[in-house]
Structures are given as structure tokens and as C-alpha cells.
Amino acid sequence: MIYHPTLNILRAAFTCICLSSVISANAVPFHAKQIPADSYFVLSLKTKKIISDAFLQDSHTWAPILNDWSNTKPELIEFFIDPNSSGLNLDHPIHFFSSLQGIQKPDPIIGIFASVKNPDLADASLHAIAENYKIQKKPSGYPRFGSDKLPYEFGRKGKFAYFVAVISRTKQTGGLPNDVYLDEIVRNLLKKPSEKKIPTPLINHFSKLKDASLYLDGTGIVRLAEAFWPSNQWQTAAPIIETITNRSIGIYANSNQGNLKVEARNLLENNHSKEIRSSPSEAIQQIPGDAPLIAKLDFDSDSIKRIGSQWFDQTLKMFSGGQMDLSFQIPGFNLTAKDLLDSPSGEWVLGLGSFNSVVIPPSERFPTGEVQLNPVLLSGIGLAEKETLRKLSIGMETTNALGSILRMRGIEVIEKEKHLWFSSPEYVREIGFDRTLRPLPAEREKFLNSHEFALDLRVLPLTQSIRRNRTLPYDYYKMLDWLERISNVRIFSQNNSLIFNFRMYEKTENPFHTLLDFLGQEMIDRRNASLYQAIAQNDFQSLQKAVQMGALINANDHFGHSPLHYAAYKGNEGFVDFLLRNGGDPNARSKHLSTPLHSAAWGRNLKVAEILLEDGADVNAETDEGETAAMTAALRGEKDLLEILFSLSADPHAKDIHGSNLYDLASAGGHIEILDILESLQVKNNHPFHAAAGKGDLKTIKKMLKNGRSINEKDAFGATPLIIATVSGKIDIVKFLLGKKADPKIEAKDGYTMMHAAAFSGKKELVQLAYDLGLDINARYGQDGVTPVDVGEDASEAMPFLKSLGGRRGWELGRLPVK
Structure with a gap:
């Protein structure tokens, strides 16, 4: 049979429509009624809640970004500081969508729809955006803005603000001009909702909206792929495409303090509960209970045989020109392809104990180097036929390609009762003795055995194994630090859904705050990379260039210090002076609320401290532990700086949150001259035994x-x-x-x-x-x-x-x- 993708897609679409019994748009929430019925992608965000959960207005990470936007993108800064100023109704979700325009050679369309609460404010916001980006107003009875040259438009009609753009327009002879073509698209999008018909899966999706919700329609995605995927590759993917086109998936993310839940659901299947196929697994008992990642899958072997046979058979025929099918004998195994597909009994388990990381130096292929993660694992699959089990075990011990790859990775193949095991050397003993050194905890075992598919990941033990390598690149440490803000991940099947639960390391942390913090920090680190490099290398020319290119001088890096803190600690007064003259804040706060003056004192850089003080540095600014710059100077033995700070009204009697004063800190440093100054200012010596130890006064100690x-x-x-x-x-x-x-x-x-x-x-x-x-x-x-x-x-x-x-x-x- 010749596979023709378009006919199969249309057939699948017709089937879905019949099964779904197309329903009128009256069942769709008001805020979603303008979304095209044939959208294959819809992302809905409850913006008000996300912004609130992310604490953007109070975010130390986002403060310098928002400040920068106040100069370059004032309409954006206004939206994040006061979302209601946009005139949008943020109690309703904002919808981002994509659909296809045309039948034979469709054009991808993207768009945004948002409900409007205050039309006057919304119109003012649209006019401000158009003016800021020099976008012309279109003649119309309602606000419309766009370009004659590029196919995009935004505006407001009735209770909706919108944005529409054609991503890639097909070049056709006699095609319509962009403005006319776009007018037709916008006119169709802005039709009255009663004129539209919405398929049931999309209606079901809109009825389940969470903080962030994503709708994916398989038929539309396959049509998109067909338009941009070489036609000679469709034959191979035919069975997979058949499966995709009969799917409409909804993905729903809901955030709570310390936890993020994501649910992926097949919207074409019934919602009623189905019987759980999972049963207690004997194989799971072989997995070490302290393995950071443990997974178990009970799958329908008949379904795997059916889908796998169809795909594998068609693939073999295509690549062999019809000379091979499922009766093909697999080299080195004495098994046919059909034998292999028929062999699984429906059980698979996995334990991942650690990663042995190897850092590969930079090369022509990888200019920045590479980190290779070699897993320490134990995995077993149940096989129905003992003969097949034996043949697979022997085949993988021979010199065939698969056996060679396994041996190269240090993986041993072990035949044990009804399972074929793949083990790193570290876990071979577990299988050989038929018991593990550390049994699975009861709660973990109960979770894994309660679902057809279940995965439990404890993040920190796994990332710690990667960190054992002392030569990891700096950026890799950053990535690991972000991952470690999640403590546990659990993925499991439930009815028609796949559930993802992410538990945060900090129980009070909101996941949306973490996510937006990550995005903001990545923006800062990319923008400031050359600036930090210039400071590290004492390269003033590069420093100037980085600032001219828009570096964020007052933004902290991933580990909490701004360029000004770094330059103050390094002690290059010319760099510090240049940064201050170009917008640097002498009172910029680090992650722990220290200022550049603290950094100058810690680095023992008197001249830098003087420049900062001349520029208005606060002499009594405190860190999150209550430490002032005078305290830092006392500990570090910076007598001259301390005298300058006192002359500028620094408090000599200040105490930190622990109750330590300047005398305690100067004593710890053993700085006699500073102690004399503090005594003249009548600063109390609250711990004379400790002071004597710090000064080296053995007589007093005795x-x-x-x-x-x-x-x-x-x-x-x-x-x-x-x-x-x-x-x-x-x-x-x-x-x-x-x-x-x-x-x-x-x-x-x-x-x-x-x-x-x-x-x-x-x-x-x-x-x-x-x-x-x-x-x-x-x-x-x-x-x-x-x-x-x-x-x-x-x-x-x-x-x-x-x-x-x-x-x-x-x-x-x-x-x-x-x-």
C-alpha cells in the first residue's frame, strides 16, 4: 500500500470530528471564543496569577532588567509593574495560538488574544506600542496597527485585543498582497463566535484551564510537518503519524507553594477511570533502594506488538526495497524481527545510581569542550519466552554491534529467571546475590507499584554524583545549581493522564518564581559575560565596549554579585570609577545585601573605597547578617579605611545579628591598633577571654x-x-x-x-x-x-x-x- 499523508490526515480529522460531534462555540468560555477552531497549538496563561506568584515587582533578579526596560521598553515595564494599566482583563487567561491558513500549501499563522477590561486604557497601550516601535495605524473603524511590508497586525475589536502574524508565507504565482491577505485572515479571526464551530477536544481543553495550559492537536501538527518535512521521509514515519493524528493533548500546569504539578491528558479519550494494570513487581526488588532514580513500567505487550510490528515492518520494507520484512533474521541473535517484538512480557524496571562525569577538553568539533555523563545503572525487562531470553543474552555477549556498544559502556548483560538485566559493574552483585544491599523503602515501593508507569527522582544525590568531577566548566555548575532548586520529581500515569510532580528544595518557594528567576538570570548572565571577563582580565578597552553594548552594571551574577562588587573586590579604581560614571550604583546590593563598599573593605582596597564614598556609598549599610563596612574593615585590619568610615559617621557601636561588635571582629583578626581606636571610642570588650586569644595575650589567658x-x-x-x-x-x-x-x-x-x-x-x-x-x-x-x-x-x-x-x-x- 502506498502511504499518502494528506489522505490519511484528512481521514483522521474526519474521524475525530465524527467522534467529537462538533459543538457550537457557545460551550467555550467567553475569553477563548475567538481562538480559531482549527488551531493546532494553544497556550493559555493566567497572567495575573503568574506575575503575582513570580513576585516580579519585588524580584532582586528582575529589578535591573525592569529598570533597563523603563528606558527602552516603557510599555513593558508598565505592564509588569501595574498589569491593570494595560486595560486588559487579566482575571481571564491570555491565549497564544497557531493555526494553518490554506489547504494545499498552508501558511503557519501565530496570534494572541486577550480580553479587554478597559477599552480606553487598552487603546492607549496599543497606541504607545505603535508609537514606540514606529508602526503605522491602519484605516479602520477600530484600532489597528501593522505594516504593509510584513504580514503582521495588532489591535482591538470589541472586548478583545489581538496580535496576528504570518510566520512563513508560501510563494505562489498571483498571490494576494500582504495587506489584503492579512485583512482576510483578521476578518476570519474576528468573526462573531456564533459563526464558528469548535471541536470537542478543544472545548474539553478550555474547561480544564490551569495556571498555564497547552493544547496540541495531532492533525494540525502533522499538516505543519508535512509542509516543511521532505516528502521522502514520510513513508518511514507513517505508523507514528497515524498515531499522532488521532491525538489531541492537553497539558496543564498548576503552581503552589513548594510544588508544581503538570498533567498531560489525551483529550480524545473518555474521562472515566480505568482499571489499573499495575501489579506488585518482583523485579523492582532488585533495584537498590537508595538509587536516586527508579522507574517502573507495566505496558500492554499486545499493543506494543501491534504498533511496533506495523512500524518495523514498513521500515524494513522501505530500506530494503521490499526485500525484508518481520521474518528478517537479526544478525548475531538467531532471532527474527517478529521474535524480538513478541518477546516482552510487559514489565520494565530501571535504577540509575549516579553519573560518572568526564570532561572532554575543547576541540575543533566542540570549541567549548564537552561534559560526558556515563550512567551507573541497573535495568531489567521481562521476557515471555525462555528461549528468546536465552538467545538475546547470548547474542549480546557476541561480537555484534549492540554487544560491542554495551561492552564499551561497561554494561554487562545478565540472564536471570524471566528477565534480561543490563547492569553497570557497580550493580552486578545485586543481581548475582538476588538481593540488594539497601532495600527499597516501603513508601517508595508503594508509589512505584501503584501505577502502570511511575518514576521517582531524587535530584540532589544525582547531581552530587556529577559534581564529583573537579574540572566541570563554570556554566555546568550554574546549570546544576538551578536543577538543585528541585528536590524531587515524580512522574506517573493515572487514568488517561501522565502526571508530573515537582517538589521544590525550598518548601516556601513558588515554582513560577523559580522559573522566571532562571529566565531573568540567564538574560543577565548572557548580557554581562563580557563585562565580568573584562574585569577579570583587567582589560579596560573591553570593559568600555561591554558597557557601550548595554551591560547591566547593577545586576548580580548567578552567585549574587554585581560587576561593581567584583571590580571593588579586585581593586581596580579606574574600573570602579568608570562603572560609577556609567550608571553604577555605589549602594548596589548583592544576594546577601552587601554593597561594593563591603567588597572593597574585604579586598583591602582603600582607594576603591574612597571612590565609592565620594560617590555616595552608605557607610552604615548592613548585610543580611547586619554586618557594616566598618565591621568588615575591623576584621580585615583596614585601619585607614576604618578611620575614614568613622569620620563619615559610621557607627562604631554597631552589632550584627549574632550580637558581635567591632571589638569582637577586630580581636578575631588580632588587629591591636584597631582595638586601641575602638577602646578610645569606648566600644565594649564583651568577651575578654576571646579578645586575649585573638591578640595572642598568653599571660591574660593563663x-x-x-x-x-x-x-x-x-x-x-x-x-x-x-x-x-x-x-x-x-x-x-x-x-x-x-x-x-x-x-x-x-x-x-x-x-x-x-x-x-x-x-x-x-x-x-x-x-x-x-x-x-x-x-x-x-x-x-x-x-x-x-x-x-x-x-x-x-x-x-x-x-x-x-x-x-x-x-x-x-x-x-x-x-x-x-x-
Whole structure:
């Protein structure tokens, strides 16, 4: 039989219409009545809720983008700050659609429809857009704007604002001019709803709308593919196309605090529940219970045989010129194609334990390099015939192509009872002993056995396995960090639907906020990449070019610092001055609310600090932990900067959220001259034992211990004198305190350890001492999991030693496991 796609598509469409019993548009919600009945794509967004959930107005990520738009796209900024100013009725969804115009060689049409609440405001918004982009008004009894040269138009008619464009117009002899052609399309779109007929699947879709909803019609998608897909490829895809054309899919996303649910539903099937085919699986018991990803599928083997046989048979005949069919003998297996298709019993399980990542250096083929992920897995498929099972097992051990690929990947093939197993070396033992070291938890097993298809993914253990490679590219770490904002993914079948549940790492986080944060941060990082590179390389010419090209000077990078913070820390006063003169904010806030003045103090860059102060930097600006720039200067020993800050009214008595003051911080740094200044200003010494440890005052320490002072006394931050002495690098005091049985394992607040203190001191001997005492080289401190390498200085003698012991930065290690 010759396959003719158009006839089959029309036949499928006619069947769907008959089954659906085309219904009048009166059953469609008002806001969707203008959507073309033959749309193959409809995306409906409840914009008001999405903007509200995303907290765009208060988003630190989006603030610099919105500020930039206020100059270049004022109509957009107005919409995001006050959506009601557009005149649209955002209580109703905004619909994006695509349909095909024409029969023989259809043109793809895209469009937007939105309900209007205030016609006057809507018209004003449309006029503003047209004026901003220099788009001419069309003669009409209602607002219309467009171009004579390009086939697009937007406007408002009645209760709807619209946008319509022809994406790719077919070139035909004697074709209509663009404006006439577009007039015809718009006229048809704006017909009264009563004149339209809407198919049942689309009506069903509109009755289920969630926060974000997507409708896909198989017949239209296949027609689109036919228009742009080479005709000689249609024969191979025939059975798949038959399946697609009989599908109308609805996809519905609903967001709640800490969770996103996405449902994909076949709109042509009945809604009633059907009997679950799933049954308890013996094979699932072989999968290690701690595997980050476990999946199970109970499938209809008869259906697979029917669809697979049709597709495989047609494919074999096409590629062999009719010489091969399902009786074809598969090389190396002593099985026919039909034997292979008949073999599955309907059960498949998978466990993915980890990824062994390999970084491939840049090459001509991959200029930026490549990261190859090699999975550690265990997978089994049930086979109905024991003879087939044996032949497949033996065939994959021979020298055929499939066997060679498996061996190259380190995958072993194991024949076990009624299953054929594919295992990485790490899991071969699980199959050999017929039991796993870590059984499947009861709750996880119940979930997997309750559905025909079920998948459970614990994100963090899987991404952590990738992070073991210490040479991953920076952008890869960024991607992993975004993925780790999701803690768990569950996918499962239920009745006629496939459900996707995404649970967030932060239980209070809204998924739409995360998604839009990701989009905003990607926009910033792409736009500012050359600016950060220029600062890193001290390249002033490139810095100027990046700013001229529209870099967002006050926008933070993925890990929370703006270009101005980075330049202030690096200490190039010319760069900082240039950024300030080109719109840089001297009080720009980082992820943790530090300012560039904090960065200059931390980097010990007095001249940069002076430039920032001349430009209006706030001397008393606080981080999210209440740390002022004066506190940073006291800790870092920047006496000259501290005196300047005090002369500008910086508060010498300030305290952070832990209760630590400038005297505590200067003591921790062991900065005697600064302590003298603070004493002259009557700043309290609230922890004299700790101050003595930081200053290296052994005489006072001995006296206090003799008078009964506890060797492990804690200050406001929860630090012991041992930690303070370590921070200040007083090796003799550290050894003395340890000799008096000071406990090196006591942590200060939020997990700050003696190893962090040793790294901060910059002294290799103290890092070695902490390591010998059993302190974790990658101990994590605070919500972000700051490591000793994070608090150390790159130029110190301790840093290369830390790294040689396996020390890594927090962003390399990723998020901390959820407790």
C-alpha cells in the first residue's frame, strides 16, 4: 500500500470530528471564543496569577532588567509593574495560538488574544506600542496597527485585543498582497463566535484551564510537518503519524507553594477511570533502594506488538526495497524481527545510581569542550519466552554491534529467571546475590507499584554524583545549581493522564518564581559575560565596549554579585570609577545585601573605597547578617579605611545579628591598633577571654584559666577562644589551648568550624593542624554552605594546601541535603 499523508490526515480529522460531534462555540468560555477552531497549538496563561506568584515587582533578579526596560521598553515595564494599566482583563487567561491558513500549501499563522477590561486604557497601550516601535495605524473603524511590508497586525475589536502574524508565507504565482491577505485572515479571526464551530477536544481543553495550559492537536501538527518535512521521509514515519493524528493533548500546569504539578491528558479519550494494570513487581526488588532514580513500567505487550510490528515492518520494507520484512533474521541473535517484538512480557524496571562525569577538553568539533555523563545503572525487562531470553543474552555477549556498544559502556548483560538485566559493574552483585544491599523503602515501593508507569527522582544525590568531577566548566555548575532548586520529581500515569510532580528544595518557594528567576538570570548572565571577563582580565578597552553594548552594571551574577562588587573586590579604581560614571550604583546590593563598599573593605582596597564614598556609598549599610563596612574593615585590619568610615559617621557601636561588635571582629583578626581606636571610642570588650586569644595575650589567658574561666567559653557568635586564636593566626596560642584540652570540634553558629578559621588565617600549619584533628576539609557554614576554601584568600599559603587535601568551593559542592 502506498502511504499518502494528506489522505490519511484528512481521514483522521474526519474521524475525530465524527467522534467529537462538533459543538457550537457557545460551550467555550467567553475569553477563548475567538481562538480559531482549527488551531493546532494553544497556550493559555493566567497572567495575573503568574506575575503575582513570580513576585516580579519585588524580584532582586528582575529589578535591573525592569529598570533597563523603563528606558527602552516603557510599555513593558508598565505592564509588569501595574498589569491593570494595560486595560486588559487579566482575571481571564491570555491565549497564544497557531493555526494553518490554506489547504494545499498552508501558511503557519501565530496570534494572541486577550480580553479587554478597559477599552480606553487598552487603546492607549496599543497606541504607545505603535508609537514606540514606529508602526503605522491602519484605516479602520477600530484600532489597528501593522505594516504593509510584513504580514503582521495588532489591535482591538470589541472586548478583545489581538496580535496576528504570518510566520512563513508560501510563494505562489498571483498571490494576494500582504495587506489584503492579512485583512482576510483578521476578518476570519474576528468573526462573531456564533459563526464558528469548535471541536470537542478543544472545548474539553478550555474547561480544564490551569495556571498555564497547552493544547496540541495531532492533525494540525502533522499538516505543519508535512509542509516543511521532505516528502521522502514520510513513508518511514507513517505508523507514528497515524498515531499522532488521532491525538489531541492537553497539558496543564498548576503552581503552589513548594510544588508544581503538570498533567498531560489525551483529550480524545473518555474521562472515566480505568482499571489499573499495575501489579506488585518482583523485579523492582532488585533495584537498590537508595538509587536516586527508579522507574517502573507495566505496558500492554499486545499493543506494543501491534504498533511496533506495523512500524518495523514498513521500515524494513522501505530500506530494503521490499526485500525484508518481520521474518528478517537479526544478525548475531538467531532471532527474527517478529521474535524480538513478541518477546516482552510487559514489565520494565530501571535504577540509575549516579553519573560518572568526564570532561572532554575543547576541540575543533566542540570549541567549548564537552561534559560526558556515563550512567551507573541497573535495568531489567521481562521476557515471555525462555528461549528468546536465552538467545538475546547470548547474542549480546557476541561480537555484534549492540554487544560491542554495551561492552564499551561497561554494561554487562545478565540472564536471570524471566528477565534480561543490563547492569553497570557497580550493580552486578545485586543481581548475582538476588538481593540488594539497601532495600527499597516501603513508601517508595508503594508509589512505584501503584501505577502502570511511575518514576521517582531524587535530584540532589544525582547531581552530587556529577559534581564529583573537579574540572566541570563554570556554566555546568550554574546549570546544576538551578536543577538543585528541585528536590524531587515524580512522574506517573493515572487514568488517561501522565502526571508530573515537582517538589521544590525550598518548601516556601513558588515554582513560577523559580522559573522566571532562571529566565531573568540567564538574560543577565548572557548580557554581562563580557563585562565580568573584562574585569577579570583587567582589560579596560573591553570593559568600555561591554558597557557601550548595554551591560547591566547593577545586576548580580548567578552567585549574587554585581560587576561593581567584583571590580571593588579586585581593586581596580579606574574600573570602579568608570562603572560609577556609567550608571553604577555605589549602594548596589548583592544576594546577601552587601554593597561594593563591603567588597572593597574585604579586598583591602582603600582607594576603591574612597571612590565609592565620594560617590555616595552608605557607610552604615548592613548585610543580611547586619554586618557594616566598618565591621568588615575591623576584621580585615583596614585601619585607614576604618578611620575614614568613622569620620563619615559610621557607627562604631554597631552589632550584627549574632550580637558581635567591632571589638569582637577586630580581636578575631588580632588587629591591636584597631582595638586601641575602638577602646578610645569606648566600644565594649564583651568577651575578654576571646579578645586575649585573638591578640595572642598568653599571660591574660593563663590568668583567666587560673581564675576558673571555661576553656570552651563561647562568644556572641558561638565561637570558642580556640576558634578566635585560629582566625587570627596565633599558632602558639592555638597549641596552648589544645594542650589545655580545648575542644577543636565545637562549632560556632551556622556550622563555622576551626577549619574555616584556619583557612581564614591563611596559615598552612593551622590547616594541617585542623586536618590532623579530624576537621572536615569541606565543612559547610551558613545557608549557602560556605566552605573553608570560600573564606580563604587565593594568594595565601594555605589555599593550595587546602585544595590539595580536597578542599572545594561551596558552589562546586552544591546545595546541602534537605534535613
